[in-house]
Amino acid sequence: MITDLLGAGMVETLFPNGISRYAIGGLLVGLGTVVIYLGTGITAGASTFLESTLSYVSNRSRFKQYRASRDWRVVFTLSIIAGAGVYALIYQGGTWVTEVAPWRLFLGGIFVGVGTRIGKGCTSGHGICGVGSVSRTSLVGVATFLVVAIITANIVAAFGVTP
Amino acid sequence: MSRHPLFMPLIIIGGLVFGFGLGFSHMARPEVVIDFLTFEDFGLLFVMFGGSIVAGLAFWTLSSTGGSAPLTGRPYTRRLKSFDKNVLLGGSVFGVGWGLSGICPGAAYASLGVGNWPILYALAGMFVGAYLQGVWRSEPAADAAAVPSDD
Numbered sequence: 001m002i003t004d005l006l007g008a009g010m011v012e013t014l015f016p017n018g019i020s021r022y023a024i025g026g027l028l029v030g031l032g033t034v035v036i037y038l039g040t041g042i043t044a045g046a047s048t049f050l051e052s053t054l055s056y057v058s059n060r061s062r063f064k065q066y067r068a069s070r071d072w073r074v075v076f077t078l079s080i081i082a083g084a085g086v087y088a089l090i091y092q093g094g095t096w097v098t099e100v101a102p103w104r105l106f107l108g109g110i111f112v113g114v115g116t117r118i119g120k121g122c123t124s125g126h127g128i129c130g131v132g133s134v135s136r137t138s139l140v141g142v143a144t145f146l147v148v149a150i151i152t153a154n155i156v157a158a159f160g161v162t163p
Numbered sequence: 164m165s166r167h168p169l170f171m172p173l174i175i176i177g178g179l180v181f182g183f184g185l186g187f188s189h190m191a192r193p194e195v196v197i198d199f200l201t202f203e204d205f206g207l208l209f210v211m212f213g214g215s216i217v218a219g220l221a222f223w224t225l226s227s228t229g230g231s232a233p234l235t236g237r238p239y240t241r242r243l244k245s246f247d248k249n250v251l252l253g254g255s256v257f258g259v260g261w262g263l264s265g266i267c268p269g270a271a272y273a274s275l276g277v278g279n280w281p282i283l284y285a286l287a288g289m290f291v292g293a294y295l296q297g298v299w300r301s302e303p304a305a306d307a308a309a310v311p312s313d314d
């Protein structure tokens with residue numbers, strides 16, 4: 001149906017790898033969130049783990065506030081790693097390693113660590129749970145990081161940094 | 164503070180499905196995110212919309228019943244956070260990091276699971292960043308009283 005509306009060439013241009021992997025993956029990400037919500041009422045985001053885990057080694061008040069949830073957030077993160085590992089075993093046939101330069105990962109990671117915590121959420125907290133809740137704060141948050149990320153990625157690409 | 168015996172098993176099941184989905188969606192690969200942000204492949208829209216629609220259906224249905232969760236007794240609510248300038252400031256800083264690295268926290272955990280060991284650079288950076296903002300934003304008086312020699 002989408003093909004009829006846009007024409008076959010357009011779909012291949014916009015989605016060179018098809019849409020099924022993205023749609024199925026997205027539904028599963030949502031399902032994982034729902035499983036936890038059904039049993040616990042918790043709308044789990046991924047980035048709180050960074051601060052809650054720091055509470056094991058620091059007594060700063062910012063981190064201490066997450067002490068009550070820090071153990072299950074460690075379990076949640078380890079389970080995410082394991083779940084992706086199961087995917088890799090079944091579909092990937094071995095490991096996959098990025099070619100994005102380490103300095104981009106590290107420097108970008110620092111910005112992600114600062115920004116997600118100041119901005120009250122990340123791609124899962126704002127993007128999945130917040131958008132799913134039609135939270136105005138999260139919709140604004142997602143629009144902000146999406147626009148800035150698009151600008152940043154295009155600037156980096158314009159400087160010829162690949163990948 | 165005793166938890167229901169099924170609390171952790173449920174977190175594990177949810178995390179496994181969540182991580183499997185991130186692997187399946189290819190969002191655990193920074194290259195795919197960078198291709199999305201530079202308009203090479205718009206597929207990631209389906210990850211975010213697919214995920215938020217599924218989550219949204221559950222949030223709306225259950226929160227409208229006024230019930231509470233069986234394992235915690237927590238009332239079913241939506242995820243509503245207050246808006247202030249931090250949402251714009253933090254969102255912008257996160258955007259710079261996401262655009263530069265092609266990775267966000269959940270996808271980084273999943274990336275480790277698919278064997279992408281260099282993502283440890285990104286995870287190390289995320290902890291450094293989270294620590295820095297925590298130091299800036301913690302209350303100095305309370306910290307000094309609690310632990311004089313914290314760092």
